[in-house]
Amino acid sequence: MMGLTQFALNSMAALWAGLPLMPPAASSIAESVDHLYYFLTGITVFFSVLIFSIIFYFMIKYRRRPGQKTEPETHTSMFLELSWTIIPSIICVVIFVWSSALFVRNARPPANAREIFVIGKQWMWQIQHPEGPREIDALHVPVGEAIKLTMTSQDVIHGFYIPAFRVKKDVLPGRYTSVWFKADQTGVYHLFCSQYCGTNHSEMIGWVYVMSPTDYAAWLSAGEQSESLAQQGARLFTQLGCDTCHTGAASSTGPSLAGIYGKPEKMATGGTRVVDDTFLREAILTPSTIHVAGFAQIMPTFTGQVNEEQLLQLIAYVKSLQPQERTNGQ
């Protein structure tokens, strides 16, 4: 008898282990998202149980009996109508404020976040670390450090999703989107594509490796030493002949690129635009849409000559230029 009970308990425990209810929580925001989730689950259970109980109670209490005549009753009540309009409204306001505050906070990466680049393509994730290492369907990150991913797609829309971090963002062709997180538990976690992208969508998955800072440093420097993204960009800058116009001299045909990243630039059409990844991308691919004040709009388009990876290298290079540096690519 004892054995049987033990067996039943063990089976139930095994079943329970096979039926997890919550994913691992391994980022700085995971817990706060889970709290909101618990609250919403509580609201759902409360109102479902309330409605179900009332219905069951009425079903039994007011079941039809032979010869029974329904008594004339009230069929409208302003008090009730107002209460069941206003109370749910108040609950909704609470949820809205709570979740929006969390969302806005989670939307903005901290200024000191480490940047890593992601290119989605059918059907793999290509990860590019600024220090040089490149990986496919795997992302190595240090624990406890804010990581900002700048992402783009080479073909269709993909979705970058790490359930354990409670973060997700669509990855679009032709533009950059970004997502950030701070992993707070070392371990290995799922990386999924969450936006249907064609035949092998369900195989566009990978792993996120959260490592201690020392392990991460060791990982970065292991393997064959490659150039950093900015160095590769510098080489490309010369190869493509960018440096013939963007010489960095005051008299050059194109504006100097030294120190412009993150700064506002005056546009010929009036107003200013901050130079960011999107700005540089447009300037390289569709220069006709970007006309910097004081310069003739003569830059040719590089659409078709540079791929997504090379674009990221060029951007990394421009970003690396300090104000005093000359931009002759060397």
Place this chain on the structure above:
Amino acid sequence: MSTTATIDHAPGAPAEPQINYLNARYGVRSWLLTLDHKRIGLLYLGTITVMFVVGGIAATMMRLNLLEPQGALVEPETYNKLFSTHGIVMVFFFLVPSIPATLGNFLIPLMIGARDVAFPKLNLLSWYIFATACCLMLYVVATGGVDTGWTFYTPYSSLHSHTDVFLAAMAVFIGGFSSILTGMNFVVTIHKMRAPGMTWFRLPLFIWAMYATSLIFVLATPVIAVTMFLLMLERVLHVGIFDPALGGDPLLFQHMFWFYSHPAVYIMILPSMGVISELITAFSRKKIFGYSFIAFSSLAIAVISFLVWGHHMFVSGQSVYAGLVFSVLSFLVAIPSAVKVFNWTATLYKGSISYEAPMLYALGFIGLFTIGGLTGLFLASLATDVHLNGTYFIVAHFHYIMVGGAVMALMGGLHFWWPKITGRLYPDLWARFAALVIFIGFNLTFFPQFILGYLGMPRRYAMYPAEFQALNVLSSAGASVLAVGYVIPVIYLIWSLRNGPIAGPNPWGAKGLEWTTQSPPLTENFVKTPIVTEEAYNYETAPEPEVARV
């Protein structure tokens, strides 16, 4: 069932009317050229049943495939076509026309005391357009299918998919015109053809719901037509509209798609709400609680539904501020739905409640719609949506609304008005059994998917990590129960056509003009135009139910 004969010939049992809309004329031509709204409603019922079977087979194969993490049945390529077929067929060719084109067509003139809809020829035309679109879609399915998902997201659909996206988009495009014509027909009918004394606030709430639905049909459907047209243009002529490689904007497609498809959710659920108001009152024999609140909440939902499309795009890369605005509007649309649930529940208070099959469906609807609606809060709320968007949580949520809500209401409505439509009763015991099987099967199928979603399993995955298997097996097991639940009614409803006891004009003792005429009604609906002197659901003056348990 052996008691059928005795009930059939029981003394005092109602006799079958000599002439009705079903036997007034015979032959295929009399159906294909009919202008009778009742017959057109039945043509629609036949068509959507075929489409439901096609979409259901696709769903069954998907659930079978998901029994194993590596895919138990088909290649990913085929799986992608299965969920696309399931989605496109069920949304555009089953759910959108389901209640409006079948029960709506059949009941609107009967409920308002009219001879027919305002434009009977247009009504037939809209069925032909719909049937053409269905044939085109079935052709696409038969010749290799389409793999874009029902959402047709660009640039995958416009330039990358190797399947016949053009014809599938064409089918959706064509089908839309039938929605527009039906909506227009209903709006005019409800405005102009009400019987003397049938004022707006004496209308059954089903009519209010159909009116709100028709407004969305007319105002939203052109947008999906434009969207599909642009998609076809880009796919065939490579005009750069959505693909950034051609200078287009992929998010523009999503904005346009959801500008139709979110209101379309309410095209699917508003008519169900109308049906539920009729069923709850009939089986608790009570006036509806808060008539005007339910009526106006339908209109409120119809209006606000146009302003919430961006909540499908919280992680698409749209701005944070757009996210905030769409989030608050999405919470706003939840309120009128909550108001309806509370009013239906309050209607039961001090009623005289009985539990025939239609009532079981109605109560099932309230329960499942409540869960479906409340889980919508998780998705309207930005921080949780980031995690849940694109996962099985979404799948579970909208199936609670679409299947737990819309299909339960369609089944309830079909069982409620079946005696009016066919003049026959079905075996209520079997019907109640089927309702129970469907309720259990449904929950078993879709509840585990809420958990799968929070665990992070993305939707549209032909394969999945092994740790998700237990919940997937549970869900597939539920789907087989659900499938059995759907087969049972087909059997006894067909059986009842010949063998069911004669129903008589008003077997439930229900209020409403449709119950004052014979069953099945005359082609002209009423011998004499009825004159309405009381509000809807005045059950104090209702006849006693005469339904005999079979």
